[in-house]
Amino acid sequence: MRFRELKSPETPSDLRGVAGAGSDLAGLPETRFGILGTDVRLRTDSAQIRSFFRHAYRWFPPDEDGETLEAVALLGSGATSGPVALAGDRRMDLAGSPSPENQAFLFLLGAITDSVGGSLMLHGAAVSLGGAGVILAGPAFAGKSTLVVELMKRGALFMSDDAAPLDRTTGLLHPYPRAIGIRKSAGRERPEGALSGAAALELPHRWLVDPEALGARLPVPSCPPRFLFYLDPGGWATGREGSEVRYEIALASEPEGLRDELRRIGARQIEPRPAQPFPLLSFTVPREGGTAAGLGDLQARHRESVLYIEEIRPPVPRPAGPPDLEKVSVSSLLILLARDLLNRGEGSRLMKAHGGKAASLLFELGALLRGVNAYLVSAGSAIDLAETVTDIVRAGDAP
16 A cells, blocks of 8 residues: 545645645645654645655555644745745745755655654664564665665565664554665666666655565564664774764755854864755764764754765775674664764754753663664675575574
8 A cells, every 4th residue: 555646635724824825735736645653745836845755655655543744845936925835833934045945845854754753763774574673773875775675685574774663662663665765876877677767766866766666565564673783884883993973964055154063063174065956064073072962953953954964984895705793782782873863853853852861862772672682794795794684583593
């Protein structure tokens, strides 16, 4: 079952009185999908925004019993009150914005993220193998998406590519089958084979690929998390290399004073990087000293301008051979998991829920992952690692 698109639905009563929204919405189709207990109903006159949500959330059916979130982005000349984005009782006027479409997109993503507070969204992919939930965590460029594809070839069921939702009440790992993001690389104009045609939506910086085109069998039920593999090729995330970290921040537009805010949390070598459609800044920060929390706070203050903050990692060779894999305690990975989480859009919401105390967030993470078998992976090709992970999960524990 997939999301639903309705033609010219009636304008909801809670939007009819919003500065001409009722007349502006007349004739716009409604894209509807359910996300972890929230029934999202989106209407927009932006073809790009509509295409993104239709493709990214294709496998999220409407939730008839969920809390309704009405989401609107009106950017064209037909918006009688000027360009605006609306979500629930929140509103963002976009008149005068240098990038209204980008900011509306971020506003809607943030509103959807805020609506799913019943789950803690780990930055990681996930599969189900023999009824056991397997979380593949790690920073950007660690190889999570590639490993998911290899695991599916070995019988694993696809659950998620970039967000692994842990239910904060039951502890279950929920499916989150959003389209798989594949970054564009130099000289690669279009994904090959199953990634071509309607299965892949081209964005300026990446492809969004329907997981079904890569072999996913959907839908998949929730399951208990049993294994956690933290991918850290080259030892960058665990701090075995260097005392500083290089980050990039993608922006809808650069807020005034942003660079001064970065300097106050220890950033240096702040440099603009040409990119489309989102301008980028790169900067260096100390590996320690509360930097992750500081970046999370910065993203919270500028959530309608910041698309993401990610660590820049140099390419790490992945030679064939047995993976470098070590069984560790979950507690040894909590700070890494929290750091990756705080650099995502939902990090600020979680910190607010925990009263700004990182120790409280770490305690909740530890409780949700209690009893999970954890491994630190620092080397190995995706094919070899997929074989090892499959063997470990099917054996029930240690290799």
